[in-house]
Amino acid sequence: MQPIPIKNVGAVQLVDPFQREYYYLRLSITDVCNFRCNYCLPNGYQPEPNKPSFLALDEIRRLVNNFSLMGTEKVRITGGEPTLRKDFLPIVETISQIEGIKQIALTTNGFRLLKDVAAWKNAGVTSINVSVDSLDPRMFQRITGVNKFDEIMRGIDRAFECGYQKIKVNSVLMKDLNANDFERFLAWIKDKPIQMRFIELMQTGEMDSFFQKHHLSGQVLEQKLLLSGWQLQAKGRSDGPAKVFRHPDYVGEIGLIMPYEKNFCASCNRLRVSAKGKLHLCLFGEEGIELRDLLQSDEQQPLLQARIFSALQGKREHHYLHIGDSGVRNHLASIGG
DSSP states (O other), X not given: OOOOOGGGTTOOOOBOTTOOBOOEEEEEOOOOOSOOOTTTOTTOOOOOTTOOOOOOHHHHHHHHHHHHHTTXXXXXXXXXXXXXXXXXXXXXXXHHXXXXXXXXXXXXXXXXXXXXXXXXXXXXXXXXXXXXXXXXXXXXXXXXXXXXXXXXXXXXXXXXXXXXXXXXXXXXXXXXXXXXXXXXXXXXXXXXOEEEEEEOOOXXXXXXXXXXXXXXXXXXXXXHHHHTTOEEOOOOTTOXXXXXXXXXTOSSEEEEEOTTSTTTTTTOOEEEEOTTSEEESOTTSOSOEEOGGGSSOGGGHHHHHHHHHHHHTTOOSSOBGGGTBOTTOSOSTTTTO
C-alpha cells in the first residue's frame, strides 16, 4: 500500500465513481482571444455585457492550492489567449510556488511567443503548446484571421533557444482547408523535437454546418501513421488525451486527439475551471459548478474541497459526442478547449 503524502492528510482526493483519478487541472484565466480561428471564434471575441470579471490572482492561488491538496500535479493555463492578461507572469509565479504542482503547461496562439517566451520560462512555465494550423502562411491567415505566421515560427525557434527541450504544436486538420498540410508537418518535425498534435475538429452548437463540411476523422490519420511505421507509445500518468506515436527515423513525435474514438474518456485525468470560476467536469458537458464564492478567503478551504469532490461524484462515464450531442457548449474559447 502506497504511503499517503503528509501534505494530503485530511484532504479529499480527486477520484470519481469510475475510479478515475484526477492529477491534471486545465485552468482558463481569460475568455479574450485576439485571433479569429474559423473553427472556434470566426467572428472574433465578443465581450458579454455586464459579465463578471475573470478570476483574480488571490482567487487563482486559493483554487490551485486546493486542487494541489487534493492530488493535482499539473496545471495547464489556457484562455482564450492567456498571455493577454497583464498579470500573466504573476499568475505563473504564484502557481509555481504552490507545493505539489510539478508542471505548469501553457497553451498559446503564439502571438507573444517571440517577445516573451524567456520571461515565461523564468516565471515557471515548464512546457508550451502553440497552435499552428498550417505551414502555408496564406492558409494560416485564412484559418486564424491574422498575418502572424512568420513571427510565430520564429517564436518556436526562440523557445528552443531559451531552453525548452520539446515544444508541442497543435493543429486542427480540416477537409478542404489544411488537410494537405499533414505530410508537410511530418517533414517539418523530422529533425525537430516537436510533438505535432493533430486535434480532430469537434462539433459545437454554433458550428454544425462547418463541422459537416470540414470534419476529418483522426482514425484516418492514425491508419496513415501505422502504415508508415509509426508506433503508439504508452501514456504517462499526467499526460493529456493525445495518443502519441514515434518513428525511429524522426526526432519529433505525433499526437492524435480523437474525441470521437471509442473509450476516449476511459483515461480521463483532467478537470477544467473557467476564467470566471466554474468547475467543468467535461469539455462537452453541463453549465458548470460555481466555485468562486468559496475562493474569497483561505478559511473556506474545507467547503471548497467538499464542493469539488461532491461535484466530481456526478461526472459521467463518457461524453456523447459520438451520437451528436456536444452538450451546452456553443464554442470552445469559453472554457479553454
